[in-house]
Amino acid sequence: MEDIKEALSLQEYTTNLDMSLLPRILQICSGVYFQGSVYELSGSEVCLSTGDLVKIIGVELLSVCCDEIGANSTFELPLNHSGLFKLVPEGLPYSSIEEMVGLQPVGLDACGSFTFVSRNQLIIDNFTVPAGSEITILSVEHSEDKESYSRCKLTGQQGVSAEVHIPLSCHGEFYECENDHGYSLQEIMLSARLRSRRFRNTKSKKCGSPLFFSPIYQIQGIMHMRKDIVKFPSSLEVDVIDVTEQCKDLTFVIPISIAEVPNQPKETFPIMAEILETPETSRFFCSHWFEQLQKGKNIVLHRWDKTPMLIACTPKGRKAQRYFLLSHVYGGQMRRKAREFTSVFELYRASTHLPSLTVSVTRNCEAIEEEGVPALSVGEQLEVLRLQAMEVPGNKLEAVSNMDCLICRRILEEDENDDEDLEDQAQEGEICLPLFTPAHFVEKLPDKKKYCLAELGQHSQLPLEIKVVSRDRVLEKDPLVELPALRLEDAIEETTVLASLSEHPEQCFELPIRWLQMSLSLISDPLPWHNSQPPEFYIEAVTEITDHLYHEYHKFMQRDEAPPPRPPKRKSLIPKTEKGPKEAMPVTKSNTLPAQLATLSLEQIKPILRRRSPPPPPLGPDKTESSPPVVPRKSISENLSKPNTYVMTPHMQKKEQTAENISSDSEHDYETLEDIINDAHDCIMFY
Numbered sequence: 125m126e127d128i129k130e131a132l133s134l135q136e137y138t139t140n141l142d143m144s145l146l147p148r149i150l151q152i153c154s155g156v157y158f159q160g161s162v163y164e165l166s167g168s169e170v171c172l173s174t175g176d177l178v179k180i181i182g183v184e185l186l187s188v189c190c191d192e193i194g195a196n197s198t199f200e201l202p203l204n205h206s207g208l209f210k211l212v213p214e215g216l217p218y219s220s221i222e223e224m225v226g227l228q229p230v231g232l233d234a235c236g237s238f239t240f241v242s243r244n245q246l247i248i249d250n251f252t253v254p255a256g257s258e259i260t261i262l263s264v265e266h267s268e269d270k271e272s273y274s275r276c277k278l279t280g281q282q283g284v285s286a287e288v289h290i291p292l293s294c295h296g297e298f299y300e301c302e303n304d305h306g307y308s309l310q311e312i313m314l315s316a317r318l319r320s321r322r323f324r325n326t327k328s329k330k331c332g333s334p335l336f337f338s339p340i341y342q343i344q345g346i347m348h349m350r351k352d353i354v355k356f357p358s359s360l361e362v363d364v365i366d367v368t369e370q371c372k373d374l375t376f377v378i379p380i381s382i383a384e385v386p387n388q389p390k391e392t393f394p395i396m397a398e399i400l401e402t403p404e405t406s407r408f409f410c411s412h413w414f415e416q417l418q419k420g421k422n423i424v425l426h427r428w429d430k431t432p433m434l435i436a437c438t439p440k441g442r443k444a445q446r447y448f449l450l451s452h453v454y455g456g457q458m459r460r461k462a463r464e465f466t467s468v469f470e471l472y473r474a475s476t477h478l479p480s481l482t483v484s485v486t487r488n489c490e491a492i493e494e495e496g497v498p499a500l501s502v503g504e505q506l507e508v509l510r511l512q513a514m515e516v517p518g519n520k521l522e523a524v525s526n527m528d529c530l531i532c533r534r535i536l537e538e539d540e541n542d543d544e545d546l547e548d549q550a551q552e553g554e555i556c557l558p559l560f561t562p563a564h565f566v567e568k569l570p571d572k573k574k575y576c577l578a579e580l581g582q583h584s585q586l587p588l589e590i591k592v593v594s595r596d597r598v599l600e601k602d603p604l605v606e607l608p609a610l611r612l613e614d615a616i617e618e619t620t621v622l623a624s625l626s627e628h629p630e631q632c633f634e635l636p637i638r639w640l641q642m643s644l645s646l647i648s649d650p651l652p653w654h655n656s657q658p659p660e661f662y663i664e665a666v667t668e669i670t671d672h673l674y675h676e677y678h679k680f681m682q683r684d685e686a687p688p689p690r691p692p693k694r695k696s697l698i699p700k701t702e703k704g705p706k707e708a709m710p711v712t713k714s715n716t717l718p719a720q721l722a723t724l725s726l727e728q729i730k731p732i733l734r735r736r737s738p739p740p741p742p743l744g745p746d747k748t749e750s751s752p753p754v755v756p757r758k759s760i761s762e763n764l765s766k767p768n769t770y771v772m773t774p775h776m777q778k779k780e781q782t783a784e785n786i787s788s789d790s791e792h793d794y795e796t797l798e799d800i801i802n803d804a805h806d807c808i809m810f811y
Contacts, residue, residue, distance in 0.1 A: 130365075131154070131363040131365050132363065132364060132365075133362070133363055133364075134343075134359075134360050134363070134364050135340075135359055137150070137364055138183060138343065138358035139338065139339060139341075139358070141180075141183060143183060146180060146181060146182065146183070147179055147180055147181045148179075148180045149177060149178070149179050149180070149366070149367050149368045150178045150179075150180060150364040150366060150367065151176070151177055151364065151365050151367045152173065152176045152177075152362055152364060153174065153175075153363050153365050154174060154362060154363040172356070172360065172362055176347065176348075177347070177348065177371065177374070177376075178346070178347055178354075178364075179345055179346040179347075179376055180343055180344070180345050181344055181345060181346060181353070182343075182344035183341045183342070183343055183344070183358075184341060184342045184344070185203065185340075185341055185342075186203075186340050186341055186342040186357060186358075187201065187203060187340045188200065188201045188202075188203065188312075188313060188338070188339060188340065189338045189339075189340050190336075190337055191335065191336045191337075191338065192334075192335055193322070193333055193334050193335070193336060194334065195333050200340070201309060203309055203310055203313070205308075205309050207309075207326070208306030208307060208308060208325075208326045209306060209307050209308075209309075209312065209323035210302070210303070210304060210305060210306055210323060211302070211303070211321055211322075211323060212302075212321070212322040212323060212324050212334045213300040213301060214300050217243075217298060217299050218297075218300075219297070219298075220293065220295045220298075221274055221291070221292045221293075221294045221298070222272075222292040222293065224238070224240060224298060224300075225264055225274060238260065238261045238300070239258055239259065239260045239261075239301040239303050240258075240259055240261075240298045240299060240300050240301055241256055241257065241299055241301055242256075242296050242297065242298055243255060243256070243296070243297040243298075243299065246296060248289070248290055248294070251288060253278060253288065253290075257278055257279065257280065258278075258301055259276045259278055259279075259288075259290075260277045260279070261274050261275075261276055262275045262277055262287075264292070265289075271291065272291070272292045273289045273290060273291045273292060274289070274290050274292060275287065275289055276289070276290055304326075306326045309337070312337055313337070313339050319337060319338070322335065322336055323335045323336075323337065339358075340359050341357070341358040342355055342356070342357055342358075343355065343356055343358055346376045346378065347376070348376060348377055377645050378645070379400050379401075379643045380643070380645070380646065381641070381642065381643055381644070382621060382637050382641070382643075382644060383637045383638075385425060385621050385637065385644070386619060386621070388646075390427065390428075393425060393426060393427045393428075394424055394425060394426045394427070394658075395425050396422055396424060396425075396626070396646075396647050396648070396649040396650075396651065396652075397422070397423055397424075397425050397645060397646050397647060398420070398421070398422055398644065398645045399417060399418065399419055399420065399421050399422075399423065399642065399643075399644060400419065400644060400645050401419060401643040402417065402419050402642075403417050403640055403641060403642040407672050407673075408639050408640070408669060408672065409667065409668070409670070409673070410668040410669065410670060411633070411664065411667050411668050413625070413631075413633045416625060417642065421626070422626040422647070422649065423623050423625055423626060423644075424623060424625075424651065425621060425623050425644075426622040426624065426661070427621075427622050428620065428637075429619075429620060430617055430618070430619055430620075431451060431452065431618055431619075431620045431634060432452040432616075432617050433449050433450060433451055433452065433615070433616050433617070433636075434449070434450040434452075434586075434612050434613075434614070434616075435448075435449065435450075435612075435614050435616065435674065435677055436448045436450055436610050436613060437610075437611055437674065438610060439589065439609050439611055445671070446607075447668070447669045447670065447673070447674040448603075448604070448610075448666055448667065448668055448669065449636070449666075449667040449669055450577060450612075450665065450666060451634060451663065451665040451666075451667075452578060453663055453665050454576075454596055454665040454666065455576070455597065455665070456576075456577070456592050456594060456595055456596040456604060456605070457574040457575070457576060457592070458574065458575055458576075458577075458580070458591060458592045458593060458610075459572060459573070459574055459575070459590065459593055460569055460575065460580070460588060460590055461589040461591060461609060462566050462567040462568070463566070463567040464486075464564070464565070464566050464567070465483065465564070465566075465567075466562065466564055467559075467561065467562050467563065468557045468558065468559050468560070468561040468563055469559045469560065471508060472511060472559060473585070474567075474585050475508040475530075476585075477584070477585035478584060478585060480507060480508070481507070481508045481567070482505065482507050482508075482568040482570070483505070483508070483565035483567055483568060484504070484505050484506075484566050485500045485503065485504040485505075485506070485563065485565060486502060486564045486566050487502060487563070487564040488500065488501055488502055489562075496514065496527070496529070496558055497557075497558060497561050498556070498557070504534060505534070505568065506532040506534060506535065506565070507533045507535055508530060508531075509533055511528060511530055511531070512528075512531050512556075513526050513527070513528055513529070514526070514528075514529040514556050527559075528558070528559050529557060529559070530556075530557045530558075531554055531556060531557075532554070533553050533554050534555065535553075536553065574593060574594070575590075580612070586612055586615060587611055587612055587614070588611070588612055589610065589611050589612075590609070590612060591608070591609055592604040592605050596665060598662045598663075598665075599662075599666065602666065603666060604666060613678075616677070616681065618637075618638065619636070619637050620634040620636050620637065621634070621635045621637060622635075622663070623635055624661075629651075629653055629658075630659040632661050632662065632664065633664040633667070634663065634664070634667070639673060639676075
């Protein structure tokens with residue numbers, strides 16, 4: 125790189141940059157920003173090191189850096205700052221009117237923006253301008269003889285003003301005057317002349333420190349090996365050199381992700397690409413081609429398209445489950461396996477995609493008359509006809525209710541040949557199965573025909589189980605043939621990129637961009653086939669995936685399906701009263717007297733409380749009226765042992781006396797009438 129210009133700070137270079145000359149290529153010649161020194165702004169991280177090349181493609185004003193000269197401090201102001209600033213007059217004199225016009229801060233048509241005084245007396249066309257008079261430049265005009273002059277307003281000592289034309293070639297000693305005109309930050313930044321001047325806040329005193337404003341730009345650039353356009357401020361303390369002329373033919377490598385490949389025009393395919401980053405989703409794919417996608421390898425991108433695919437897995441069993449993504453171009457032949465249904469609702473959903481579905485009952489089902497559920501026996505064969513709303517009769521207290529039922533026809537093993545009874549047999553063979561019936565069925569397959577993958581999707585409802593009986597002859601090794609069964613879960617559509625390795629361009633595989641994170645770089649290398657004749661391609665239609673990707677697919681493919689209907693509540697056999705179930709019958713407690721006793725007097729209660737012996741049991745035909753023998757009652761005193769009188773204490777004597785009293789009173793085991801009346805009276809008082 126010869127004839128390199130002098131290095132400038134990034135701020136100085138950006139401030140004096142002509143935007144019409146973009147893009148420009150800069151080289152960082154001093155200053156290192158790495159790791160902890162990475163500058164981050166609005167989500168953009170930039171790492172600039174010595175020797176890096178940056179292609180500047182855009183510059184945008186970001187904010188204003190304010191330098192307070194007297195206080196030696198620096199702060200930043202936003203562009204929408206509401207304050208106004210006025211110019212600080214320059215202390216040095218101007219030698220001519222032309223010099224003042226060239227340095228005036230605003231356009232030539234701005235009025236009242238630049239005022240000066242002349243220390244000497246001026247004589248212009250027999251008109252004398254006294255020394256010390258304030259002169260304001262209004263505009264610059266040109267006469268017929270192409271001589272330039274300034275149209276000025278002259279203000280006298282008594283406030284009288286006059287207009288005078290002063291040639292730009294007029295010399296003298298001129299000093300700028302301070303005026304009260306205020307400028308906003310945006311006006312200052314848009315004028316190169318104002319940016320070179322000093323200002324003071326209009327609200328501050330005259331003794332306030334002057335301010336110097338410098339713009340801070342946001343630079344948009346392209347760097348080597350950067351995925352996006354980098355953005356960084358011009359205030360970074362780095363020195364740069366403009367090397368645009370020396371690096372005209374330099375190509376900046378811009379990486380793209382695999383998800384950005386479909387944004388390329390279809391006319392650009394096929395194209396070569398280099399892998400810049402190894403795919404990060406190693407836990408998603410188990411196929412052999414995925415292991416060969418390493419950093420630095422070249423691959424061929426043939427095209428991109430929206431590809432119909434099927435998610436499949438092996439049935440649960442002793443061996444670990446395997447999961448696959450099947451492309452619609454899979455050429456293997458397969459047979460269907462019978463599906464099992466655990467409810468009438470599942471049977472109905474399957475019949476919506478396959479009319480005339482025939483099943484066989486695998487478990488006995490008892491009849492429930494109040495719910496309208498018929499009895500089903502193992503081995504019965506049913507043909508699904510239609511869905512129909514049926515009336516189910518209730519009990520005596522409930523009205524007739526409507527529910528959805530699946531109308532099926534029983535298939536008899538031996539059909540009668542009587543043409544007159546055919547219509548009656550068909551009518552008698554129809555049964556109504558409510559959708560909530562928990563019956564069990566197995567599908568009866570009409571044939572053992574071989575299907576391809578596309579035909580199964582048209583004539584069957586997923587999920588279903590199949591058995592691959594003949595391999596896809598295009599594939600070198602078909603992993604589905606060795607499996608005893610395969611369950612097809614769901615049909616999806618994925619945006620895929622058809623790619624192949626440069627060593628084997630004919631062996632293509634489909635990259636689902638939603639589940640693959642990989643950085644590429646489009647390169648201009650020639651395609652890896654001879655004489656521009658592409659070879660005969662074949663596609664790896666079976667992609668083995670991990671269980672993690674399988675479950676992620678199911679989370680993504682969740683659908684809001686209507687739940688199966690709930691069975692009706694069982695009818696209660698207890699009749700309801702008019703007052704409701706909570707007020708049917710009052711419950712009385714056994715330890716309380718009837719409520720009628722509360723209204724009786726004590727004299728009326730006595731005959732009620734008299735004890736009456738219960739009536740004797742009825743006599744049998746062989747029994748007499750003789751009563752059973754009476755067993756003599758044992759006395760308590762006979763059961764008590766005589767204590768030892770030699771060791772008896774006074775306390776024990778007391779106990780013995782108590783026991784004797786009990787034995788003597790035990791013969792009178794009854795209550796007096798007065799005790800009964802008093803107890804009943806107490807119960808009445810506290811009822």
